[in-house]
Amino acid sequence: MKIAIAGKGGVGKTTIAAWLGDYLNRQKKQVWLIDADTAISLGPALGLSLDEVPIPLVNNKKLIQERVGTGVFINLNPDVEDLPQKLAKDVRGMKLLVMGTISGAGAGCGCAANALLKALLAYMILRSSQWMIVDLEAGVEHLGRGTITSVDGLVVVSEPSIRGLQTASNISRLAKDLGLKKQVLVLNRADDDFKLPEDIPLPKLAAKVPYLESLAERQKSSSCVLDLPEVEAIDKICEKIIQEIKK
Numbered sequence: 001m002k003i004a005i006a007g008k009g010g011v012g013k014t015t016i017a018a019w020l021g022d023y024l025n026r027q028k029k030q031v032w033l034i035d036a037d038t039a040i041s042l043g044p045a046l047g048l049s050l051d052e053v054p055i056p057l058v059n060n061k062k063l064i065q066e067r068v069g070t071g072v073f074i075n076l077n078p079d080v081e082d083l084p085q086k087l088a089k090d091v092r093g094m095k096l097l098v099m100g101t102i103s104g105a106g107a108g109c110g111c112a113a114n115a116l117l118k119a120l121l122a123y124m125i126l127r128s129s130q131w132m133i134v135d136l137e138a139g140v141e142h143l144g145r146g147t148i149t150s151v152d153g154l155v156v157v158s159e160p161s162i163r164g165l166q167t168a169s170n171i172s173r174l175a176k177d178l179g180l181k182k183q184v185l186v187l188n189r190a191d192d193d194f195k196l197p198e199d200i201p202l203p204k205l206a207a208k209v210p211y212l213e214s215l216a217e218r219q220k221s222s223s224c225v226l227d228l229p230e231v232e233a234i235d236k237i238c239e240k241i242i243q244e245i246k247k
Protein backbone atom coordinates (compact mmCIF):
# COMPACT_ATOMS: atom_id res chain seq x y z
CA MET A 1 0.00 0.00 0.00
CA LYS A 2 1.25 3.46 -0.85
CA ILE A 3 0.25 6.55 1.03
CA ALA A 4 1.22 10.12 0.22
CA ILE A 5 1.01 12.88 2.82
CA ALA A 6 0.29 16.47 1.84
CA GLY A 7 -0.73 19.67 3.58
CA LYS A 8 0.23 23.26 4.23
CA GLY A 9 3.67 24.02 5.69
CA GLY A 10 4.19 23.04 9.30
CA VAL A 11 0.91 21.21 9.83
CA GLY A 12 2.55 17.94 10.87
CA LYS A 13 3.03 16.03 7.59
CA THR A 14 6.48 14.72 8.45
CA THR A 15 5.46 13.81 11.98
CA ILE A 16 2.49 11.79 10.73
CA ALA A 17 4.60 10.17 7.98
CA ALA A 18 7.13 9.06 10.62
CA TRP A 19 4.38 7.75 12.93
CA LEU A 20 2.75 5.76 10.11
CA GLY A 21 6.08 4.27 9.07
CA ASP A 22 7.02 3.36 12.62
CA TYR A 23 3.61 1.82 13.28
CA LEU A 24 3.75 -0.35 10.17
CA ASN A 25 7.34 -1.27 10.87
CA ARG A 26 6.34 -2.59 14.28
CA GLN A 27 3.63 -4.61 12.51
CA LYS A 28 6.53 -6.32 10.72
CA LYS A 29 5.82 -4.72 7.34
CA GLN A 30 8.71 -3.70 5.11
CA VAL A 31 8.27 0.06 4.98
CA TRP A 32 9.77 2.54 2.57
CA LEU A 33 9.68 6.14 3.71
CA ILE A 34 10.20 8.69 1.00
CA ASP A 35 11.16 12.23 1.80
CA ALA A 36 9.96 14.20 -1.22
CA ASP A 37 9.81 17.41 0.77
CA THR A 38 12.48 19.81 1.89
CA ALA A 39 15.04 17.07 2.00
CA ILE A 40 16.17 16.70 5.56
CA SER A 41 13.09 16.51 7.72
CA LEU A 42 11.95 12.90 7.68
CA GLY A 43 15.34 11.45 8.66
CA PRO A 44 15.65 13.60 11.80
CA ALA A 45 12.00 12.91 12.64
CA LEU A 46 12.96 9.21 12.73
CA GLY A 47 15.83 10.04 15.05
CA LEU A 48 18.76 10.42 12.64
CA SER A 49 21.31 13.13 13.31
CA LEU A 50 21.91 15.52 10.43
CA ASP A 51 25.17 13.85 9.44
CA GLU A 52 23.41 10.47 9.25
CA VAL A 53 20.82 11.69 6.74
CA PRO A 54 21.79 10.68 3.18
CA ILE A 55 22.29 13.51 0.72
CA PRO A 56 19.07 14.25 -1.11
CA LEU A 57 18.85 12.85 -4.61
CA VAL A 58 18.25 16.34 -6.05
CA ASN A 59 21.69 17.38 -4.76
CA ASN A 60 23.50 14.29 -6.00
CA LYS A 61 25.02 15.97 -9.07
CA LYS A 62 27.23 13.03 -9.98
CA LEU A 63 24.36 10.57 -10.06
CA ILE A 64 22.10 13.01 -11.91
CA GLN A 65 24.74 13.55 -14.56
CA GLU A 66 25.44 9.82 -14.85
CA ARG A 67 21.77 8.84 -15.27
CA VAL A 68 20.19 11.84 -16.92
CA GLY A 69 23.03 13.79 -18.49
CA THR A 70 23.19 17.56 -18.83
CA GLY A 71 22.21 20.36 -21.16
CA VAL A 72 20.07 19.47 -24.15
CA PHE A 73 21.05 15.79 -24.08
CA ILE A 74 19.10 14.81 -21.03
CA ASN A 75 17.53 11.39 -20.86
CA LEU A 76 14.00 11.79 -19.58
CA ASN A 77 13.66 8.07 -19.07
CA PRO A 78 16.68 7.22 -16.94
CA ASP A 79 17.51 3.83 -15.48
CA VAL A 80 16.51 3.86 -11.84
CA GLU A 81 15.88 0.23 -10.92
CA ASP A 82 19.01 -0.12 -8.83
CA LEU A 83 18.62 3.21 -7.05
CA PRO A 84 16.13 2.43 -4.28
CA GLN A 85 18.46 -0.17 -2.74
CA LYS A 86 21.56 1.87 -3.47
CA LEU A 87 20.31 5.13 -1.97
CA ALA A 88 18.15 3.90 0.90
CA LYS A 89 19.23 4.40 4.48
CA ASP A 90 18.21 1.75 6.96
CA VAL A 91 16.45 3.26 9.96
CA ARG A 92 15.07 0.85 12.57
CA GLY A 93 14.48 -1.65 9.76
CA MET A 94 12.68 0.89 7.58
CA LYS A 95 14.14 2.13 4.31
CA LEU A 96 14.49 5.88 4.06
CA LEU A 97 14.90 7.49 0.64
CA VAL A 98 15.71 11.18 0.66
CA MET A 99 14.73 12.79 -2.61
CA GLY A 100 14.22 16.45 -1.77
CA THR A 101 12.18 18.87 -3.82
CA ILE A 102 12.95 20.42 -7.14
CA SER A 103 13.21 23.81 -5.50
CA GLY A 104 16.09 22.32 -3.51
CA ALA A 105 18.05 21.49 -6.65
CA GLY A 106 21.04 23.70 -7.46
CA ALA A 107 20.74 26.23 -10.26
CA GLY A 108 21.28 24.74 -13.69
CA CYS A 109 20.56 21.16 -12.77
CA GLY A 110 16.89 21.57 -11.85
CA CYS A 111 15.65 20.03 -15.04
CA ALA A 112 17.87 16.96 -14.92
CA ALA A 113 17.31 16.54 -11.19
CA ASN A 114 13.59 16.80 -11.78
CA ALA A 115 13.76 14.07 -14.43
CA LEU A 116 15.60 11.68 -12.11
CA LEU A 117 13.40 12.41 -9.12
CA LYS A 118 10.22 11.94 -11.10
CA ALA A 119 11.48 8.74 -12.71
CA LEU A 120 12.51 7.25 -9.39
CA LEU A 121 9.31 8.25 -7.62
CA ALA A 122 7.24 6.87 -10.49
CA TYR A 123 9.26 3.65 -10.46
CA MET A 124 8.81 3.23 -6.71
CA ILE A 125 5.12 3.98 -6.76
CA LEU A 126 4.26 1.98 -9.85
CA ARG A 127 6.54 -1.03 -9.53
CA SER A 128 7.14 -1.72 -5.89
CA SER A 129 4.62 -3.69 -3.91
CA GLN A 130 5.89 -2.70 -0.51
CA TRP A 131 4.44 -0.31 2.03
CA MET A 132 5.40 3.18 1.12
CA ILE A 133 4.84 6.50 2.84
CA VAL A 134 5.65 9.58 0.79
CA ASP A 135 6.13 12.86 2.65
CA LEU A 136 5.26 15.48 0.02
CA GLU A 137 5.78 19.20 -0.18
CA ALA A 138 2.59 21.23 0.07
CA GLY A 139 1.52 20.88 -3.56
CA VAL A 140 0.80 17.61 -5.32
CA GLU A 141 0.75 18.87 -8.89
CA HIS A 142 4.49 18.45 -9.50
CA LEU A 143 4.09 14.71 -9.30
CA GLY A 144 2.06 14.50 -12.45
CA ARG A 145 -0.96 12.42 -13.23
CA GLY A 146 0.56 8.98 -13.77
CA THR A 147 2.61 8.93 -10.62
CA ILE A 148 0.30 10.43 -8.07
CA THR A 149 -2.78 8.53 -9.17
CA SER A 150 -0.96 5.30 -8.46
CA VAL A 151 -0.79 5.86 -4.73
CA ASP A 152 -3.56 4.16 -2.81
CA GLY A 153 -4.45 7.21 -0.82
CA LEU A 154 -3.59 10.78 -0.01
CA VAL A 155 -3.58 11.92 3.59
CA VAL A 156 -4.32 15.64 3.70
CA VAL A 157 -3.14 17.05 7.00
CA SER A 158 -4.57 20.27 8.38
CA GLU A 159 -4.80 22.24 11.55
CA PRO A 160 -8.24 23.11 12.84
CA SER A 161 -8.37 26.65 11.45
CA ILE A 162 -10.41 28.11 8.61
CA ARG A 163 -7.34 29.17 6.64
CA GLY A 164 -5.67 25.83 7.16
CA LEU A 165 -8.77 23.96 6.08
CA GLN A 166 -9.15 26.15 3.00
CA THR A 167 -5.60 25.20 1.98
CA ALA A 168 -6.38 21.55 2.67
CA SER A 169 -9.45 21.89 0.50
CA ASN A 170 -7.37 23.35 -2.36
CA ILE A 171 -4.78 20.58 -2.12
CA SER A 172 -7.57 18.03 -2.12
CA ARG A 173 -9.19 19.55 -5.22
CA LEU A 174 -5.86 19.64 -7.09
CA ALA A 175 -5.22 16.01 -6.24
CA LYS A 176 -8.73 15.09 -7.33
CA ASP A 177 -8.19 16.91 -10.62
CA LEU A 178 -5.09 14.75 -11.11
CA GLY A 179 -7.25 11.68 -10.57
CA LEU A 180 -6.40 10.89 -6.97
CA LYS A 181 -9.83 10.13 -5.61
CA LYS A 182 -8.97 8.30 -2.42
CA GLN A 183 -8.23 10.97 0.14
CA VAL A 184 -8.59 11.29 3.87
CA LEU A 185 -8.29 14.26 6.18
CA VAL A 186 -6.28 14.24 9.39
CA LEU A 187 -6.74 17.13 11.77
CA ASN A 188 -3.59 17.77 13.75
CA ARG A 189 -3.39 19.65 17.03
CA ALA A 190 -7.15 19.50 17.22
CA ASP A 191 -9.39 19.40 20.28
CA ASP A 192 -11.73 16.48 20.33
CA ASP A 193 -14.79 18.73 20.18
CA PHE A 194 -13.66 20.67 17.08
CA LYS A 195 -16.40 20.67 14.43
CA LEU A 196 -15.50 20.90 10.75
CA PRO A 197 -17.10 23.83 8.89
CA GLU A 198 -19.78 22.59 6.53
CA ASP A 199 -19.07 25.03 3.72
CA ILE A 200 -15.50 23.90 2.95
CA PRO A 201 -15.26 20.77 0.78
CA LEU A 202 -12.85 18.38 2.46
CA PRO A 203 -11.93 14.70 2.30
CA LYS A 204 -13.50 12.39 4.86
CA LEU A 205 -12.10 12.92 8.34
CA ALA A 206 -10.06 9.85 9.31
CA ALA A 207 -8.57 11.00 12.60
CA LYS A 208 -7.97 13.88 14.96
CA VAL A 209 -4.57 14.19 16.60
CA PRO A 210 -4.47 16.16 19.84
CA TYR A 211 -1.75 18.64 20.67
CA LEU A 212 0.94 16.57 22.37
CA GLU A 213 2.77 18.34 25.14
CA SER A 214 5.25 15.46 25.24
CA LEU A 215 6.17 16.05 21.59
CA ALA A 216 6.53 19.80 22.03
CA GLU A 217 8.76 19.18 25.04
CA ARG A 218 10.78 16.54 23.15
CA GLN A 219 11.39 18.87 20.20
CA LYS A 220 13.27 21.26 22.47
CA SER A 221 16.12 18.77 22.69
CA SER A 222 15.56 16.27 19.87
CA SER A 223 14.04 16.16 16.39
CA CYS A 224 12.82 12.59 16.85
CA VAL A 225 9.03 12.24 16.96
CA LEU A 226 8.98 8.51 17.82
CA ASP A 227 8.83 6.60 21.12
CA LEU A 228 6.50 9.08 22.78
CA PRO A 229 4.58 8.03 25.89
CA GLU A 230 1.37 8.30 23.81
CA VAL A 231 2.55 5.63 21.37
CA GLU A 232 -0.55 3.47 21.88
CA ALA A 233 -2.91 6.32 21.06
CA ILE A 234 -0.74 7.26 18.06
CA ASP A 235 -0.86 3.65 16.83
CA LYS A 236 -4.66 3.76 16.97
CA ILE A 237 -4.67 6.96 14.92
CA CYS A 238 -2.38 5.34 12.33
CA GLU A 239 -4.61 2.28 12.14
CA LYS A 240 -7.69 4.49 11.64
CA ILE A 241 -5.96 6.34 8.79
CA ILE A 242 -4.96 3.08 7.08
CA GLN A 243 -8.41 1.54 7.52
CA GLU A 244 -10.09 4.64 6.10
CA ILE A 245 -7.83 4.53 3.03
CA LYS A 246 -8.57 0.81 2.59
CA LYS A 247 -12.35 1.39 2.55
Ligand SMILES: Nc1ncnc2c1ncn2[C@@H]1O[C@H](COP(=O)(O)OP(=O)(O)OP(=O)(O)O)[C@@H](O)[C@H]1O
Pocket residue numbers: 007008009010011012013014015016037038041188189209210211212213215216219225
Ligand atom coordinates in the same frame (compact mmCIF):
# COMPACT_ATOMS: atom_id res chain seq x y z
N1 LIG B 1 0.16 16.93 17.52
C1 LIG B 1 1.26 17.63 17.77
N2 LIG B 1 1.51 18.10 19.01
C2 LIG B 1 2.63 18.81 19.28
N3 LIG B 1 3.57 19.12 18.35
C3 LIG B 1 3.38 18.68 17.10
C4 LIG B 1 2.22 17.90 16.74
N4 LIG B 1 2.31 17.61 15.42
C5 LIG B 1 3.46 18.16 14.97
N5 LIG B 1 4.11 18.80 15.97
C6 LIG B 1 5.38 19.54 15.87
O1 LIG B 1 5.19 20.61 14.96
C7 LIG B 1 6.35 20.82 14.18
C8 LIG B 1 6.00 20.75 12.69
O2 LIG B 1 5.64 19.42 12.37
P1 LIG B 1 6.13 18.72 11.03
O3 LIG B 1 7.57 18.99 10.78
O4 LIG B 1 5.68 17.32 11.10
O5 LIG B 1 5.24 19.53 9.98
P2 LIG B 1 5.37 19.52 8.39
O6 LIG B 1 3.99 19.72 7.87
O7 LIG B 1 6.09 18.32 7.94
O8 LIG B 1 6.24 20.82 8.16
P3 LIG B 1 6.97 21.27 6.80
O9 LIG B 1 5.91 21.89 5.96
O10 LIG B 1 7.99 22.25 7.27
O11 LIG B 1 7.55 20.03 6.17
C9 LIG B 1 7.36 19.77 14.60
O12 LIG B 1 8.24 20.32 15.54
C10 LIG B 1 6.49 18.71 15.24
O13 LIG B 1 7.19 17.97 16.20
Ligand SMILES: [Mg+2]
Pocket residue numbers: 013014015037041135
Ligand atom coordinates in the same frame (compact mmCIF):
# COMPACT_ATOMS: atom_id res chain seq x y z
MG1 LIG C 1 7.78 18.15 6.66
